[in-house]
Amino acid sequence: MAEDFRGDDDLSHAGPRAGGLAARALDLARPKPDWLTALNPEQREAVEALDGPVLVLAGAGTGKTRVLTSRIAHILAQGRARPYEILAVTFTNKAAREMKQRIAVLIGPGAEGMSWLGTFHAIAAKILRRHAELVGLKSNFTILDADDQIRLLKQALKAENIDDKRWTARSLAYLIDNWKNRGLDPKHVPPGEAQAFANGKGGALYALYQERLKILNAADFGDLLLESLRLLRENRDVLREFQNRFKYILVDEYQDTNAAQYLWLRLLAQRSDPSALQNLCCVGDDDQSIYGWRGADVDNILRFEKDFPGARVIRLERNYRSTGHILAAASHLIARNRDRLGKTLFTDGELGERPSVAGVWDSEEEARVVGEEIEQLQRQGHSLDEVAILVRASFQMREFEERFITLGLPYKVIGGPRFYERLEIRDALAYLRCVAQSADDLAFERIVNTPKRGLGESTLQVVHEFARLRQIPLMQAARALVETEELRPKPRGALRALLADFARWTAEIEHKPHHELAEQILEESGYTDFWKQEKTAEAEGRLENLKELVRSMEEFPDLGAFLEHISLVMDVDNKDAGERVSIMTLHGAKGLEFDTVFLPGWEEGLFPHQRSLDESGRAGLEEERRLAYVGVTRARLRAKIIFASNRRIHGLWQTTMPSRFIDDLPADHVQLVENARSGSDYGGYAQSRFANMDSFGSKYETPGWKRAQQRAGEAPAKKPPTIDGEVVGRADGASGFAAGARVFHLKFGPGTVAAVDGAKLTIDFDKAGRKLVLDSFVERRD
Ligand code: ATP
Numbered sequence: 129m130a131e132d133f134r135g136d137d138d139l140s141h142a143g144p145r146a147g148g149l150a151a152r153a154l155d156l157a158r159p160k161p162d163w164l165t166a167l168n169p170e171q172r173e174a175v176e177a178l179d180g181p182v183l184v185l186a187g188a189g190t191g192k193t194r195v196l197t198s199r200i201a202h203i204l205a206q207g208r209a210r211p212y213e214i215l216a217v218t219f220t221n222k223a224a225r226e227m228k229q230r231i232a233v234l235i236g237p238g239a240e241g242m243s244w245l246g247t248f249h250a251i252a253a254k255i256l257r258r259h260a261e262l263v264g265l266k267s268n269f270t271i272l273d274a275d276d277q278i279r280l281l282k283q284a285l286k287a288e289n290i291d292d293k294r295w296t297a298r299s300l301a302y303l304i305d306n307w308k309n310r311g312l313d314p315k316h317v318p319p320g321e322a323q324a325f326a327n328g329k330g331g332a333l334y335a336l337y338q339e340r341l342k343i344l345n346a347a348d349f350g351d352l353l354l355e356s357l358r359l360l361r362e363n364r365d366v367l368r369e370f371q372n373r374f375k376y377i378l379v380d381e382y383q384d385t386n387a388a389q390y391l392w393l394r395l396l397a398q399r400s401d402p403s404a405l406q407n408l409c410c411v412g413d414d415d416q417s418i419y420g421w422r423g424a425d426v427d428n429i430l431r432f433e434k435d436f437p438g439a440r441v442i443r444l445e446r447n448y449r450s451t452g453h454i455l456a457a458a459s460h461l462i463a464r465n466r467d468r469l470g471k472t473l474f475t476d477g478e479l480g481e482r483p484s485v486a487g488v489w490d491s492e493e494e495a496r497v498v499g500e501e502i503e504q505l506q507r508q509g510h511s512l513d514e515v516a517i518l519v520r521a522s523f524q525m526r527e528f529e530e531r532f533i534t535l536g537l538p539y540k541v542i543g544g545p546r547f548y549e550r551l552e553i554r555d556a557l558a559y560l561r562c563v564a565q566s567a568d569d570l571a572f573e574r575i576v577n578t579p580k581r582g583l584g585e586s587t588l589q590v591v592h593e594f595a596r597l598r599q600i601p602l603m604q605a606a607r608a609l610v611e612t613e614e615l616r617p618k619p620r621g622a623l624r625a626l627l628a629d630f631a632r633w634t635a636e637i638e639h640k641p642h643h644e645l646a647e648q649i650l651e652e653s654g655y656t657d658f659w660k661q662e663k664t665a666e667a668e669g670r671l672e673n674l675k676e677l678v679r680s681m682e683e684f685p686d687l688g689a690f691l692e693h694i695s696l697v698m699d700v701d702n703k704d705a706g707e708r709v710s711i712m713t714l715h716g717a718k719g720l721e722f723d724t725v726f727l728p729g730w731e732e733g734l735f736p737h738q739r740s741l742d743e744s745g746r747a748g749l750e751e752e753r754r755l756a757y758v759g760v761t762r763a764r765l766r767a768k769i770i771f772a773s774n775r776r777i778h779g780l781w782q783t784t785m786p787s788r789f790i791d792d793l794p795a796d797h798v799q800l801v802e803n804a805r806s807g808s809d810y811g812g813y814a815q816s817r818f819a820n821m822d823s824f825g826s827k828y829e830t831p832g833w834k835r836a837q838q839r840a841g842e843a844p845a846k847k848p849p850t851i852d853g854e855v856v857g858r859a860d861g862a863s864g865f866a867a868g869a870r871v872f873h874l875k876f877g878p879g880t881v882a883a884v885d886g887a888k889l890t891i892d893f894d895k896a897g898r899k900l901v902l903d904s905f906v907e908r909r910d
């Protein structure tokens with residue numbers, strides 16, 4: 129993917145664009161810096177227009193991203209802003225990394241310190257951490273992933289006694305994400321929509337979920353933007369701080385911004401002096417808008433001129449990436465969409481190889497054929513880094529992974545289910561999250577009894593109950609409980625030992641390199657042993673993964689930075705390795721390019737994906753077609769489309785039909801590869817064959833928290849109860865028991881209070897004798 133900025137193919141166009149005669153003469157006399165000579169006139173116009181809003185609206189491979197990179201180099205070289213005064217938004221972390229490297233190539237060390245170059249999420253998280261307390265979080269808040277989010281929502285549903293088979297956590301997550309993508313916090317959800325879920329409870333569940341996140345000191349992905357938007361909206365001084373800081377704002381893939389991102393950008397782009405120009409430069413392509421299902425709104429790009437008066441709109445038409453046949457095939461395909469602006473693209477390059485379309489019997493043969501072709505490319509001296517496999521759905525990856533492992537063909541999976549999502553890695557991360565942030569309940573729940581240490585359901589129930597009553601984190605609740613006899617001696621001992629471990633590990637953070645600490649935690653917690661005892665090949669693999677995890681931590685300055693990276697990073701690639709084939713989803717391939725691109729699984733139902741068709745009809749189909757366009761236009765030299773006649777999904781064989789997108793390709797620009805076994809069956813469209821492919825499971829369930837919150841609210845008001853000097857409840861939740869009071873305890877029955885020590889009560893039970901218990905579990909019996 130190396131980009132040659134010194135390419136001189138456009139020197140002929142490299143004349144000055146504007147200015148008086150003297151200025152032009154001066155301009156001509158001065159040699160143009162590299163980043164300008166490597167651009168065509170339109171690209172240069174976009175780079176040099178440093179004052180006022182600029183929109184570059186252009187097709188795939190026309191150099192939009194190159195314009196952004198060059199523009200940053202130009203801004204820095206001209207001294208218009210310092211690196212940290214430029215806000216540059218890319219779509220993936222990988223793209224951000226590449227952009228940084230390219231700027232460094234262009235202007236050298238002057239590019240260092242571009243600390244605000246990243247994805248929307250990464251930048252929003254950074255802003256949020258600086259001022260977390262203004263939105264009810266602490267600066268070390270945890271970023272939850274989709275799995276945690278679903279778990280939490282399941283708890284909410286359970287607490288509300290909502291049948292989660294009928295009203296699933298997943299559909300609630302979808303609803304909430306949708307609101308978040310539109311920049312709507314619970315207060316602003318339109319009343320009609322708030323009624324949407326579980327007989328009118330949608331809005332209330334959203335509010336509860338948000339409250340719960342604050343108690344956990346956590347934010348989900350959607351919150352990063354939503355909460356930082358709220359922060360900027362509600363705190364003028366903070367907004368001013370960032371508006372003044374960001375002298376230039378640049379956005380790649382603007383067609384895929386959602387409403388929340390759009391509002392956020394618009395706020396930041398406003399100048400405190402209204403007469404000042406908004407130095408916002410956005411680049412995008414309406415034909416590559418592929419995140420509509422996630423709330424992206426392609427209208428943002430179409431409205432740009434209206435939103436930013438005086439905006440300069442620049443179009444680029446020359447494609448520098450793909451050979452003629454590939455470009456023709458892609459252009460023909462996308463022309464089938466009705467809903468588009470329409471653009472012409474041309475290339476001066478060669479016609480090259482025609483994109484191929486091949487039929488295979490099933491996914492196994494598909495992986496085998498691809499493997500063979502890649503080995504052949506390798507033998508011909510092509511680099512594996514220049515080969516990518518782009519799939520529609522991540523489940524397609526496994527077959528390729530397995531084949532490549534068999535062949536010993538190095539590969540990397542970018543995006544999708546990945547290393548950090550494996551069970552053992554998630555467990556290990558949960559330990560680390562607890563050490564970094566003791567209020568991280570989801571992490572604590574995950575590992576409290578992993579490996580098994582005799583802390584069963586009933587014990588955890590007590591911990592949960594107490595945490596909910598007092599509205600405190602689980603770990604804090606557990607610390608209070610082990611001081612009493614609420615838990616049976618065995619689990620109490622086990623829990624106490626675990627808490628002591630955590631206290632020790634937390635104390636070590638300051639003194640030990642974090643990767644060494646991680647290793648120590650995995651050893652001392654018994655987690656490594658737990659897998660060692662299994663003695664299976666699978667367990668071996670897991671142990672290797674754990675080692676890999678510890679190794680990867682060395683790249684980060686501290687535990688916080690590492691965990692932040694994990695939360696945000698979508699692509700994990702193995703740095704130390706040599707050339708590798710890339711496997712990724714089409715969605716994840718945006719903006720990238722490869723010499724050879726394999727496009728497997730072009731079958732009706734899979735691509736276009738049945739769910740898109742069912743949910744969004746023609747709009748869904750057009751979005752799928754744009755995805756196909758993105759796929760084909762990733763290829764520089766070779767595009768290889770494949771469909772299988774049979775595919776196994778979740779264990780069931782399905783007979784499939786070739787994708788209608790294959791019919792959309794122009795016959796004279798593609799080459800059909802005959803395959804005797806599959807019988808290359810073109811035409812005709814299969815009906816719905818793919819049931820919902822997503823499934824969510826949760827290992828951990830806990831009783832609801834809403835009911836408990838209500839009960840906590842009824843507690844009598846006094847000063848906060850403490851245990852060992854640590855506040856274990858809210859100020860209004862003090863015990864209110866006095867010596868001599870008759871009480872009833874759920875487990876131990878009736879008794880008389882003998883002594884009171886904060887929240888701890890010593891009680892002489894009629895039957896069970898003297899016990900130390902917590903006031904929350906005791907009811908008055910006057
Ligand atoms: P996409 O829509 O896929 O994001 P893009 O418009 O951002 O594409 P780039 O990735 O910037 O396009 O450029 C595509 C390829 O063309 C890159 O390899 C880039 O280096 C090359 N390129 C762009 N402009 C020029 C130019 N003026 N001269 C030579 N090569 C160029």
Ligand code: MG
Pocket residue numbers: 192193194380719
């Ligand atoms: Mg790009």
